[in-house]
Amino acid sequence: MARVVVDVMPKPEILDPQGKAVTGALGRLGFTGLSVRQGKRFELEVEGEVTEDRLADIRRAAETLLANTVIETFDVRVEQPAEAGA
């Protein structure tokens, strides 16, 4: 079964209080010089072949439900199985 990954991130101009809190915690732990923005990763197991039509469908799903495009951007990509590399 193929896997499609949808990454959702808050838009750069939108305040990200969670990312800010994580950034602060990292600093307190001594991991300095790191600035965090926190998003979401969705893993979609897709039945059948991942065709262009299927991907277009998934992009529509991401735009409809997974992301709120008023405040977030999203990115859809097919995750290649490790053994099929090369």
Next chain:
Amino acid sequence: MAPKVGVVTFPGSLDDHDALRAVRIAGAEPVPLWHASDDLRGVDAVILPGGFSYGDYLRCGAISRFSPVMGSVITAANAGMPVLGVCNGFQILCEAHLLPGALIRNHVRTFVCVDQRLRVESTGTAWTSDYSAGQEITIVLKNGEGGYVADEDTLDRLEGEGRVVVRYLGDNPNGSFRDIAGIANERGNVVGLMPHPEHNVDPLTGPGTDGVPFFSSVANFLSARV
């Protein structure tokens, strides 16, 4: 006959009963509605109450927005039916694109629960006509994700068209752009706000009754129309 005002209960709604009570106090007939049914039971207006519908999974209001009842609410709202969204209800209205913008986590990163001073900026909506313009009121505010955001063009349009309905006074409690606490759609039938007028309708259970006009406004609006 008293106008009928429906209040939707979603799984995770908290303030549906207070909203039903507020409707009754304002002289309208409260009608419970259920998220899984697309039947609006002949109501003349709808309230989406506060709470954590569908557990706030994904984003606040993101899943409720696609519930069966919301299909009917969106159709009715677009046809002019008065719809009020309070807190989680405001989030649902934004997710449903009945109102512009979105609500994000408070900039203070904590849940906020205060008696909030507000200024009523617009009395031209179905839900605020019983206030006087510029009236200062105090209403309960309790939310974790109440920061109102929208792009500059949208904010300018809301201000220019008099669609900012209520604004926070004093320190901004949640990072909302331009201190916006509530907005209306172009037609003025759909209003969303973060503060909870339904908690401020009875001196026995709240610090004041400044919330009553939200409910009496719509009752009068509907009675005048019949």
